[in-house]
Amino acid sequence: MEKIKWDNSLTLPEIDGRANIGVAGAFSGFIGNNLVIAGGANFPDTTPWNGGHKTWWNTLYYIDISDPTAKWNIVRDCMPKALAYGISIELPYGLLCIGGCDDSQCYKDVFLLQIKNGKIEVDTNWPSLPVPLANAAGVLLDNKVYIAGGQESMVMQEATGHFFVLDLSNRKKGWKTLETWPGAPRGYAVSAAQSDGFDKCFYLFSGRNYKADGYVEVLTDGFVYNPRLNNWKKLDRQFPVMAGTAIPTGANHILFPGGVSRLIPGSDEHPGFDNVIRSYHTITNTLIEKEVVPYPIPVTTNIARKENTFYLTSGEINPGIRTPLLLKGEIIPFEKGLGTTNTIVIILYFASLAWIGYYFSKKQKNTDDYFKGGGRLPWWAVGLSIFGTSLSAITFMSIPAKSYSSDWSYMLVNAGILMVVPFILYLFIPFYRKLNVTTAYEYLEQRFNPLIRVICSLAFILFQIGRMGIVLFLPAIALNVVTGFDIFLCIGLMGILSLIYTMMGGIEAVVWTDALQVVVLLGGAILVVIIAIFNIPDGISGVIQEAASDNKFDLGSLNFDLKQSTLWTVLIATFFTNLTTYGTDQTMVQRYMTTETEKQAKKKCPDKCRSDHTCHITFFLCRHGTLCILQT
Structure with a gap:
């Protein structure tokens, strides 16, 4: 205080x-x-x-x-x-x-x-x-x-x-x-x-x-x-x-x-x-x-x-x-020094990110390696990366603060992810894999025209610029408080380091750094909960009792009121938000293409082909909206 x-x-x-x-x-x-x-x-x-x-x-x-x-x-x-x-x-x-x-x-x-x-x-x-x-x-x-x-x-x-x-x-x-x-x-x-x-x-x-x-x-x-x-x-x-x-x-x-x-x-x-x-x-x-x-x-x-x-x-x-x-x-204002241990941990963490970028830079041979990781990334790392991409400072800092100020109704945001999983698994991912695209906007060009692709790409870039502003600003506030560094310096350090390892290592470096960040963030959150329980009177039972008395376990009102964050309005909003994010967001779509899959983009020429060379199969949408195959 x-x-x-x-x-x-x-x-x-x-x-x-x-x-x-x-x-x-x-x-x-x-x-x-x-x-x-x-x-x-x-x-x-x-x-x-x-x-x-x-x-x-x-x-x-x-x-x-x-x-x-x-x-x-x-x-x-x-x-x-x-x-x-x-x-x-x-x-x-x-x-x-x-x-x-x-x-x-x-x-x-x-x-x-x-x-x-x-x-x-x-x-x-x-x-x-x-x-x-x-x-x-x-x-x-x-x-x-x-x-x-x-x-x-x-x-x-x-x-x-x-x-x-x-x-x-x-x-x-x-x-x-x-x-x-x-x-x-x-x-x-x-x-x-x-x-x-x-x-x-x-x-x-x-x-x-x-x-x-x-x-x-x-x-x-x-x-x-x-x-x-x-x-x-x-x-x-x-x-x-x-x-x-x-x-x-x-x-x-x-x-x-x-x-x-x-x-x-x-x-x-x-x-x-x-x-x-x-x-x-x-x-x-x-x-x-x-x-x-x-x-x-x-x-x-x-x-x-x-x-x-x-x-x-x-x-x-x-x-x-x-x-x-x-x-x-x-x-x-109350300030607490960072301390030697925390300083060493932060230095080692940033050094690890830089090393990951350097290590994977040596594997970048072509654009397929840079944008898709050569299709050699393990599924669990990609899964952690997808989770880490959506787990930003907004999730880690803002939503807990919102839960503290109100109740658990914002936990329903995560329920929206579960609601859209069947649509992503059975509709979006197979569709993108058949197209064998690098970006989600290639599909828009094939389905409509290059102008639509450019417009939607620009819209995505503008959205990410605004989102990145918040994503960088929130942890910069935390770094500013505990280190005393100028907040613009904190933003600059995080932004420049992220650019360096991304440019050096491509999507492969991004996936592995995301996986590391998820381990650090979730591990830190679990550790904080454990420490808090052991330092609160009555332990976990005291936490549950205090939270219950303040209605913190409440998931929101059942009234259908669009002006309030009721259970229904949160579920509706989070369903469409997550469907958009996990179904069309380039940060997600690109990761869907990085794991090993059936060789739909490249396989041996069928019997009816008279040559012995490798045959390439390309999927595209014609002007009538039909999925067509071009064999070369």
């Missing part, structure tokens, strides 16, 4: 010769390299329990965090009005500020803050919210802004269940109202955009439900909204993070810095804010306390993020108490 390095040395500057006490509910985020904090509210004279009056501000601070010597810039009256407790959305071209309030009312205004030529510019040409809102939660997800909850008024304050979306690619249509979550209305909620293993989703956590009559309830529930399916799902976990913040990390984690965990029942005493970092995993639906931060964590604030570094921009560290300090967190 990644670590977080904390620092609170950055502080808001003095203003009017007085130390800055900080603000809560400010708009904040990054505009380029500039960290921006605008507006907010505080008690500048004295604490609220001593009669202090809450003041809203229209002051903007910004600093270039890429320059260690940079100073804060202070801009007064930069926004349309003094505001706080709105929503901040970081966009590539500025900071979008949504809603907010002052001491008398909430607002529906939406405007964009930009920095051009060192000056703050405000773009108010944005569609207003359907209703005034403050203390709402919002995120940017797939170029759409989602907003949930909040309150409409400062007079009769009451939480709402509003849920709005604005499509930034077509913002002229304005905000659209969506179905609310299946829970209580709330303000001061926490939201984040993260993947649930299938789709990027909108997550809504905690908050508090309050009404005009004084009713207040701190909420700890959570919900997830899937934009593709347009539905909500309640999360079976408690999230004590009201008024806190959230930041998505990695592929499936959400970090919660601090928050208000609870209110003491029957008491007016405030429990204060904790300084615990919690981590939620969207796939396993687990919430853990990750660490305790050595500094106070503010609430009613925002997180401004720049790559792996984020800032909690001022905020409230105790009821009525602001902080001028900006809490900085740097996410340090």
Whole structure:
């Protein structure tokens, strides 16, 4: 798990010769390299329990965090009005500020803050919210802004269940109202955009439900909204993070810095804010306390993020108490060194591939040797090669990850291979052998014309270019993580080595290297399973019990829903996918021609032939689609 390095040395500057006490509910985020904090509210004279009056501000601070010597810039009256407790959305071209309030009312205004030529510019040409809102939660997800909850008024304050979306690619249509979550209305909620293993989703956590009559309830529930399916799902976990913040990390984690965990029942005493970092995993639906931060964590604030570094921009560290300090967190990804043993294994493996290419290069006498291996390859090696050709990094890395995020329904992809085996054995392979072709596209030329052959060959090449991009990129990520090598160097090394042994040894080298790769991959997978079983409490029974409790053995829904990966849609898709791959893909067809077969392309001349020379039999399809024989 990644670590977080904390620092609170950055502080808001003095203003009017007085130390800055900080603000809560400010708009904040990054505009380029500039960290921006605008507006907010505080008690500048004295604490609220001593009669202090809450003041809203229209002051903007910004600093270039890429320059260690940079100073804060202070801009007064930069926004349309003094505001706080709105929503901040970081966009590539500025900071979008949504809603907010002052001491008398909430607002529906939406405007964009930009920095051009060192000056703050405000773009108010944005569609207003359907209703005034403050203390709402919002995120940017797939170029759409989602907003949930909040309150409409400062007079009769009451939480709402509003849920709005604005499509930034077509913002002229304005905000659209969506179905609310299946829970209580709330303000001061926490939201984040993260993947649930299938789709990027909108997550809504905690908050508090309050009404005009004084009713207040701190909420700890959570919900997830899937934009593709347009539905909500309640999360079976408690999230004590009201008024806190959230930041998505990695592929499936959400970090919660601090928050208000609870209110003491029957008491007016405030429990204060904790300084615990919690981590939620969207796939396993687990919430853990990750660490305790050595500094106070503010609430009613925002997180401004720049790559792996984020800032909690001022905020409230105790009821009525602001902080001028900006809490900085740097996410340090977990890294493990490759080690001497692993390095030696990788070097020996790549050396073996190079030697295989060199060894078989000496056997290449003609094009038949190069493209078909002279028909001398053993069936078991070719079988392993066919399996290895389809067993790419996508299979080895992506599908297990998908199974981890969902269930075993993707195992049905392999069932599709079994479904197409009879068609391949009894239709495709005999057909290709009778034609005695080198490529699958020779048949298309014989059946139709050279243009069709060229078009289909180009289509195959373009498909393989796209596929190879993924196949090389995924293991390059793994090599980059464990070795620290530049990811482009990893891609280059794998690609160049593969080209070398293929060009030197032809299909024979490719088949034997594929067979070696299958042994290594399957052997490694089996070894990992064995090691995992011996290092998990209760061994194999513990694995089965845990997997069963999380429904990991589920093969998918039996409902016929083409929008979901149900059992039926996966089977249908995988059948036609594998039929295409194993029946027409050149990488498969070429291997079908490399084993010893009956001599259908070459045999002694029959009795009716008067000469004693060897007779060649050529099979082809005439224009009528009939399989014909040409004897020479």
